[in-house]
Amino acid sequence: MSRTRKPGPLPGRHPVRFGTAELRRDDDRSNAWLLSVDGVAQSYVDLDNPTHLEFDYIRRFGDVIDHLPQGPLEALHIGGAACTLPRYIAATRPGSRQLVFDADAELVDLVRTHLGLKIPGLRVRITDGRTGLATRHENSADLLVIDAFERATLAATLATLEATRAAAKILRPQGTYLANITDGAGLPFARRFLATLHEAFPHVLLLADPAVLRGRRFGNLVFAASPTPLPTAKIATRTASAPFPARCIHGPDLQKLAAKAHPLTDTDTPHPPTPPKDILGLF
Structure with a gap:
């Protein structure tokens, strides 16, 4: 009896x-795919090798996750797109249970149809991040990842002090918060976001390309925060030796970067920065 191949x-x-x-399709890899919206890259997935992380900022997420305590994770992701990071966690930490909140139902359907979402332990719900956060129990997650963009612009309501405190309550005592934002010259938004994190977490670090940190180009900045100390030295060693090295900023240097910036709030949140049009495809 013949079978129809999917x-x-x-x-x-x-x-x-x-x-x-x-x-x-990526011409250089047999089953790797780039997903973009209005020309802005959103996700890259290799269906044959989910441990391959193409985007630099996703690699930084992976650097932090790889140095968390061994074993399965209870993970919550705000923003999913093609679910690159959930695929990575499922492959590297079998038995993990993961929940993704994404506000774009049509995009999720597209991913489900063409790239598949039958990932062990993964559930995807259609909702915006703030609404989703309000449904989660306290002390219920080992990892919480904020990576929610509308085209090339961060969903700013997820960067406020109110949202960050809600996220902190969801984390377990040794849980880790990860966030990806973008910024340019002077890092005005990043400094305020850093001040926000310092209000909600006692331990914070920042990973970014040195040129982005110096304000020489627009780019991604990855923040990690936790109620307990992070494995900063190990993460710094990993990121410094990466093919595209990133700096790990923490402690007094991070306090200096924040300077006198004020936390972002629901009533005082500037519009997140938008990348220059000539580099939109990079993000």
Whole structure:
């Protein structure tokens, strides 16, 4: 009896909530795919090797996660797209249970159809991040990841002190908070976000390309925070020796970076920075 073979992913463009998504195969890898919305890269996944992390900031997420205590994780992700990081965690930490909140139902359907979401231990819910956070129990997660963008702009309501304190309550005593933001010259938004994290967590570190930290170019900044000390030295060693090295800033240097910045709040949140058009495809 013959069986119908399930077709693989198909390149193409599709309307989604926040614009037009495009799925494109990577010519250099046999089953790797780039997902973008309105020309802005959102996710890169290698379906044959979920441990391959293409984007630098996702590698920084991986650097932190790899140095957390061994074993499965209870993880909550705000922002999913093609679920690159959940795939990585499922592959490197079998038995993990993960929940993704994503506000773009059409994008999730596109990913489910073409890239698959039958990932062990993973559930995906359609909701915005703040609404989703309000549904979670205290002390219920080992890891909470904030990586929610609308096209190229951060969902700013997730960066406020109110949202960050809500996230901190969801974490277990040794849990870890990760966030990806973008910023440019002077790092005005990043400094305020750093001040916000310092209000909610006693331990914070920052990972970024040296040129981004100096304000020479627009780029991603990855923040890690926790109620308990982070494995800063090990993370710094890993990121410094990476093919594209990143600096690990912590302690007094991080306090100096924050300077006199004020925390972001629900009533005082500037519009998040938008990348220059000539580099939008990088993010």
